[in-house]
Amino acid sequence: MMNEHDRNALQLAKQAIVEGNLSEAGRLLNTLKKQFPLSSDVARLWCSWAMRTNRAVEVPHYAEKIYLQTGDEAQKAHWAHLLGTAYFFLLDLESSIDYFGRAMDHLIALGRAGKAPAERKSNRKQDSGNNVFTSGYAEQLLWSTCALLAEQNLQAFPFAGTLLGLEREGKLLDFDKDIDIAIKMESFESCCLKLQENGWSYIPMRIDYRNYRDYVHDESGLTLDVCGLEQRNTHQITGGFSLPDYPDDYQRVSIFPSFELKQRATPQGDIWYPRQPDQILTAFYGDWRTPNPLWDTVISALNLEKFTLLVRCYAYHRLVKRWLSGDLVRAWSYAHQIVLKDPDDTLALRSRQWLERIMARTGREMPVWPQNRPQRRVFTRMVADLFHPGHVNFLQAARSLGTHLTVCVVSDQRVLENKGKLPVMTQAERVAAVSACKYVDRVITESPVNATVEFMRQHGFDIYTFASANEKERVGKYQQCALLPEEMVQELDYTPGISTTEIVRRILKNAGQ
Known part of the structure; x- marks a missing residue:
């Protein structure tokens, strides 16, 4: 049993960890571990220290002993979560x-017994006067950092939650906790080096991703996340977390439509900024204009290529952590997000159900997931030559069929084959015009002439739509979607009185006059 001297040593070790003095913490904790090998208090702190050092590989063996000896469901949940976290950092x-999963089972058993972990009160005092985001300091630092990088021909730009705040609120989000920037992978290392030369210190991560780094500003303590992006093909850019020597299930791949950057003036200097930020935000968030306080970018992002084992680990880790801390609303939100990604995850479904029971039993307000409606993605093909109000009307009607609209602007060669003449505008010019339409979420330049179910499912499209100027054109367009089931096809009305041909006639008439 511990005496006062031992308890003081434990407290000193805890303080040493907080202050970053890991060598002193290790000296104290290793001594205590030898004296009290099965003490839960010593083990908890020793494991915390070990996971910050090169002793992390020893944590599972030690934590397993404590996990097996305790009979309390709450304690078992805690140690199962710690074991899950240790194996996560070790990439097992x-x-x-x-x-x-075991931690969730223990917490469900606790709920079945009519119990739940008490909600922990945060020790952090919210002082709006000292909040660097509400004060505007964080935004100034963002612009000065991006301007510094731009001077070095490094095209870093606001990304993720930082871009969301700038576009939705006209400023950084008040409740944000870090600054997010992105840069192409070919400039990633140069960008990171330049940051370290100009007041930013690298924060080693528990998992060393190839395309993601964390930095802390030496003067203010603000955190900066740097995301590396890669051009996958002509119409897709990828981001996420990359572990090159591991299989696909150990990656987190997020997909964005190709986008361009433009220069933008700020009080701190010229910076780079997305030309069409809404394309990035729609890919990330869907309805990004509606705030969602329960959103978690790592897990919630709508543009994840797959819900991989790596993403599931992040989701499970955060779900259990919130549940253990008594934050049942946040725990519910993670269970719900997992189910949105994988409706067959029975463990997440059971967790969500029990969390709802516990909240109902304790009289807590039930959470609501904003915009909790299924995505309905619409696809169409069009020439869009001499872009005019008829095209706009069609695209508006097409977008109203669902929650996302993808447009394939067909090639010059395809127009020539179909109509016997080239369009007035090149494909690149037509793509630029369609991309600028506010009803369009994404533009692509290649797709099969005859749509198949396989093509629609591969890209997540639910509806194929078109409009026809005459009966001959109508027959041809129905032939192009003849392989699709009837419920996938939706014909829209053609706007009378305006067409590309009519505009060409006007031009020729005016030229003759």
Whole structure:
């Protein structure tokens, strides 16, 4: 049993960890571990220290002993979560998922017994006067950092939650906790080096991703996330978390439509900024104009290529952590987000159900997931030559069929084959015009002439739509979607009185006069 001297040593070790003095913490904790090998208090702090040092590999063996000896469901949930976290950092994701699952089972058993962890009160005092986001300091630092990088021909630009705040609120989000910027992978290392030369310190991450780094501003303590993006093909850019020597299930790949950058003046200097920021935000958030306080970018992002084992580990880790801390609303939100990604995840479904029971039993307000409606993606093909109000009317009607509209602007060669003449505008010019239409979420330049179910499912399209100027054109367009089931096809009305041909006639008439 611990005496006062031992308890003081434990407290000193905890303080040393907080202050970053890991060598002193290790000296104290290793001594205590030898004296009290099965003490839960010593083990908890020792594991916390070990996961910050090169001793992390020893954590599972030690934590397993404590996990097996305790009979309390809440304590078992805690140690199962710690084991899951340790295996996560060691990139043994299968074992990590196993222990996170055990933690949820213990918490469900606790709920079945009519109990739940008490909600922990945050020790952090919210002082709006000292908040660097509400004061505008964080935004000034963002612009000065991006301007510094731009001077070095490094095209870093606001990204993720930072871009969301600038576009939706006209400023950084008041409740944000860091600044997000992105840059193409070919400039990623140069960008990181330049940051370290100009007041930003690298924060080592538990998992060393190739395309994601964290930095802290030496003067203000603000955190900066740097995301590396890669051009996958002519119409897709990828981001996320990359672990090159690991299989696909150990990656987190997010997909964006190709976008361009433009220069933008700020009080701190010229910076780079997305030409069409709404394309990035729509890919990320869907309805990005509606605030969602329960959103978690790592898990919630709508543009994840797959809900991989790596993403599931992040989701399980955060779900259990919130549940253990008594934050049942946040825990529910993670269970709900997992189910949105994987409706067959029975563990997440059971967790969500029990969290709802516990909240109902304790009289807590039930959470609501904003815009909780299924995505309905619409696809169409068009020439869009001499872009005019008829095209706009069609695109508006097409977008109203669902929550997302993708337009394939067909090639010059295809127009020549179909109409016997080239369009007035090149494909690149037509793509630029369609991309600028506010009803369009994404533009592509290649798709099969005859749509198939396989093509629609591959890209997540639910509806194929078109409009026809005459009966001959109508027959041809129905032939192009003849392989699709009837419920996938939707014909829209053609706007009378305006067409590309009519505009060409006017031009020729005016030229003759």
